[in-house]
Amino acid sequence: MIVQAAGLALLAALSPTALLVAAMYLGSARPRLTAAVYLAGAVAVSVIMGVVILVVLRSADLNRPDHHTPRYGLRLGLGILLLAAAIVVARRKARPPDPAKPHQGIVSRMVANPAPLSAFLVGLIVFAPGVTFLAALQVIATARAGIGLSVLALVIVVVINVLLVWVPIVLHVAAPVAATRLLNSFNGWLRAHGKAVLTWVLVVVGMIMVGNGIYGLTVVR
Secondary structure, eight states: OOHHHHHHEEEEEEHHHHHHHOOOOOOTSSHHHHHHHHHHHHHHHHHHHHHHHHHHHHHHTTTSGGHHHHHHHHHHHHHHHHHHHHHHHHHOOOOOTTTBBBSHHHHHHHHOOOOOOHHHHHHHHHTTTTTTHHHHHHHHSSSSHHHHHHHHHHHHHHHHHHHHHHHHHHHHHHHHHHHHHHHHHHHHHHHHHHHHHHHHHHHHHHHHHHHHHHHHTTTTO
16 A cells, blocks of 8 residues: 555656746755745645645545445546646646746746745645546555554655655755756756656556556456
8 A cells, every 4th residue: 555655656756847936045044944844835735735635535435345345436537637637737838938927827836936925835836736646546445454564654655755855955054066966957857848758757657546446346346
């Protein structure tokens, strides 16, 4: 259960936006403070929504053996939703930048003027649970595991989910100059390939969930 949830959380963590924001904050006037508050917002929303979703799914008793069909039906539905999202992302055309509006969108405007409060709010917005994160949580919620093991799995999933925030911070503390150079280089690559990365993450997780759902509905009894 933990391995499967952690694997899905790792795929959920591959967010170009999360890393781009972290890199911008680490290049600001107060890099470590701003990035740390951004991390706090990311952790807060991940934990709160994780607990809420686990409670909701556990209250539906999807982890019980006699709820076999709803459990795997949920996984199949999430997989189909992820594949549909991948199609939408792949077909979506990026709007050309408007020179008169260099910072379009609420997140871009907030990141353009780094401050602790806005960084916390950006963490809440960027890490609002997506379908891939929900897929990791449903593995925990539908597993036949005790409270202690479920809490441990949730902690692991949250830590992995915010991977692209705390890892850059650690690198920046250990080697600021090298970390800044690496992040700037990686940022350029992400800006060029971010759409492809997101699309493939959605496809891979979607196929995993669809395969698991079909296998559970047709083979496992």
